[in-house]
Amino acid sequence: MIYExxxxxxxxxxxxxxxxxxRLGMSRLQLNQLHYLKIIDRTVDMTFGKFAxxxxxxxxxVTEIVNKLIQLEVVEKxxxxxxxxxxxxxxxxxxxxITRLPFLAEQRVVDIIVSALDDEEIDTFIKIIKKL
Numbered sequence: 752m753i754y755e756x757x758x759x760x761x762x763x764x765x766x767x768x769x770x771x772x773x774r775l776g777m778s779r780l781q782l783n784q785l786h787y788l789k790i791i792d793r794t795v796d797m798t799f800g801k802f803a804x805x806x807x808x809x810x811x812x813v814t815e816i817v818n819k820l821i822q823l824e825v826v827e828k829x830x831x832x833x834x835x836x837x838x839x840x841x842x843x844x845x846x847x848x849i850t851r852l853p854f855l856a857e858q859r860v861v862d863i864i865v866s867a868l869d870d871e872e873i874d875t876f877i878k879i880i881k882k883l
Contacts, residue, residue: 767859768852775849779823785849787816788825788842792850797840825849 772778777785790805791797803813817840820826825846831837848855868876 763863764856764860767863768856771852771855771859775845775852776823777849777852780825780849784816784820784823784825787820788846788850791826791840792842792847798837799840802840820846 780788787806791802794801794805799810799813799817802817803810806813806816817826817828821828825843827841827843828838829841831839842850864876865873
């Protein structure tokens with residue numbers, strides 16, 4: 752019975768992950784594109800030049816990568832106000848949500864647990880999880 756319970760709990764997390772992934776349209780993203788989003792998310796004032804350096808590719812390659820990400824509506828280009836030749840690469844709201852998928856899926860699992868259990872059961876659940 753414990754194996755069945757653990758499988759069900761793991762399945763809940765997996766289902767939440769898939770649900771949010773589908774809602775965000777992540778099936779259209781390739782693995783390397785997810786990697787690019789994480790790099791952009793972690794870097795302040797990402798420029799095409801900085802991105803090219805980080806990826807160790809030429810600027811035209813970065814332009815192609817960014818244009819594909821723009822088509823997927825996960826990044827946008829913003830012109831620098833001080834130097835009109837410079838463009839910053841920023842995540843859109845959709846892009847930010849995709850990089851935060853693990854947190855969003857975890858939050859969804861918590862919502863399901865809170866809606867399925869009463870206060871006493873939640874306290875018991877927390878005590879059990881803390882013991883692990």
